[in-house]
Amino acid sequence: MNETLLSAITITKPWLQRFTRFAYREAFAEYTKQYGELYRQEIAGTMDPGILAESLLDGLQAHWKKQLLWNRTAARIDCRQMVILYLSPMLMKQGEEEFSELLRQRWSERWPDTEYRVSSYEKLLNGFRNSVLGIDLANKHYEDETDS
Numbered sequence: 347m348n349e350t351l352l353s354a355i356t357i358t359k360p361w362l363q364r365f366t367r368f369a370y371r372e373a374f375a376e377y378t379k380q381y382g383e384l385y386r387q388e389i390a391g392t393m394d395p396g397i398l399a400e401s402l403l404d405g406l407q408a409h410w411k412k413q414l415l416w417n418r419t420a421a422r423i424d425c426r427q428m429v430i431l432y433l434s435p436m437l438m439k440q441g442e443e444e445f446s447e448l449l450r451q452r453w454s455e456r457w458p459d460t461e462y463r464v465s466s467y468e469k470l471l472n473g474f475r476n477s478v479l480g481i482d483l484a485n486k487h488y489e490d491e492t493d494s
Contacts, residue, residue: 351388352405354381354433365431366473374467376460377432382440385433399445399452407456426460429453437469444474 352410354377364373379490392398406425429449437446454461467475 348384348388350384351402352383354385355402355406355425355428356409356421358421358428361432362424362427365427367476370471370474371415373434374435374471378436378439381433382436385437386440395445396452399449402449403452403456411415411433422460426462430462430465430488431470434464435470438464439467 361373364370388398389395409425410418410421432472434446434450435444437449450462450464
């Protein structure tokens with residue numbers, strides 16, 4: 347297993363901290379620049395994408411086992427977030443939807459209690475709410491008949 351491929355999922359802190367309305371666009375571009383070509387080459391060079399997906403999941407499981415007992419759940423959650431917020435959208439943007447879906451299926455088979463859905467980068471980027479103190483500013487009713 348290529349450790350760099352695995353680090354795209356296990357190095358979580360710098361990426362998850364930047365999953366905000368203001369920083370995600372730049373963070374995703376940097377993530378894609380750092381890992382995109384590597385994943386593209388690895389997927390193109392493998393005879394069986396299922397073996398690559400299983401290898402990634404085996405590496406993740408080994409990574410979690412290395413964590414202190416009380417940190418394992420947090421590490422699992424963080425890695426799952428990396429797959430959802432960065433890896434899968436990057437793969438989809440590169441035209442590797444099939445591998446992204448295969449990885450999701452294999453994850454669901456191994457850990458059905460933590461299934462996830464795949465979303466595109468654009469959908470994630472547009473999902474940030476524009477709000478102040480919890481008040482949604484994007485859905486204002488200006489010039490609506492309810493304002494009178």
